[in-house]
Amino acid sequence: MATEAQLIANKRNARKSTGPRTNKGKSATSLNAVKHGLMARQAVISSENRNEFCLYRDWMLDELAPAGPMESMLAERIVSLSWRLKRAGHIQKLTIDAMNEDNANSPFTKLTKSLLQKKQNQSKTKTSAPAADLTLGRLAIKDFSNARVLERLLMYERRIEHSLYKTIFELQRLQLMRNLDNESDIPFKQLTI
Numbered sequence: 001m002a003t004e005a006q007l008i009a010n011k012r013n014a015r016k017s018t019g020p021r022t023n024k025g026k027s028a029t030s031l032n033a034v035k036h037g038l039m040a041r042q043a044v045i046s047s048e049n050r051n052e053f054c055l056y057r058d059w060m061l062d063e064l065a066p067a068g069p070m071e072s073m074l075a076e077r078i079v080s081l082s083w084r085l086k087r088a089g090h091i092q093k094l095t096i097d098a099m100n101e102d103n104a105n106s107p108f109t110k111l112t113k114s115l116l117q118k119k120q121n122q123s124k125t126k127t128s129a130p131a132a133d134l135t136l137g138r139l140a141i142k143d144f145s146n147a148r149v150l151e152r153l154l155m156y157e158r159r160i161e162h163s164l165y166k167t168i169f170e171l172q173r174l175q176l177m178r179n180l181d182n183e184s185d186i187p188f189k190q191l192t193i
Contacts, residue, residue, distance in 0.1 A: 043080050047085075051085060064171065067178060074171040081164040088157040097151055 002010070044053045057079045066075040 043083055071174050074167055077167045081160055085160050092153050
């Protein structure tokens with residue numbers, strides 16, 4: 001329990017802290033809680049290319065062909081969820097790579113690698129690939145405190161996937177209803193025998 005003096009000091013200090021005042025500061029602090037980006041509010045996170053997302057969005061909206069505000073809202077949601085699902089797969093890959101890299105320092109792994117490299121060098125010359133940027137993978141490991149990281153990533157992926165499929169189903173239902181309404185407006189031709 002805090003003493004009376006501590007409570008007064010806390011209140012006095014709280015008055016001094018007003019948070020960011022400029023738009024730049026506010027936008028910077030709005031990203032404080034963004035870790036892996038699977039539950040981010042914005043569609044594109046800092047490690048992704050906004051132009052690539054815009055091309056993807058345009059391609060998806062052309063494919064979905066929404067008509068009206070409700071279908072447009074659902075189509076935008078499908079774009080966002082499918083982009084996030086791609087992100088989940090990418091983060092899982094980077095997480096596995098980061099975990100493997102972290103495990104590379106164990107004596108058993110070093111011995112195994114050295115034996116494999118000797119065998120590869122004897123059979124052919126080795127070509128080295130550039131090292132991947134494992135930042136998102138490391139962030140996911142840190143965010144999940146190394147506990148069941150892959151299970152938690154799969155849980156997020158399943159939730160996103162479920163929401164995506166529900167949204168696709170709802171959009172298809174609306175489009176089917178719209179098409180049926182359009183067909184009912186066309187008078188039937190009488191068949192002559």
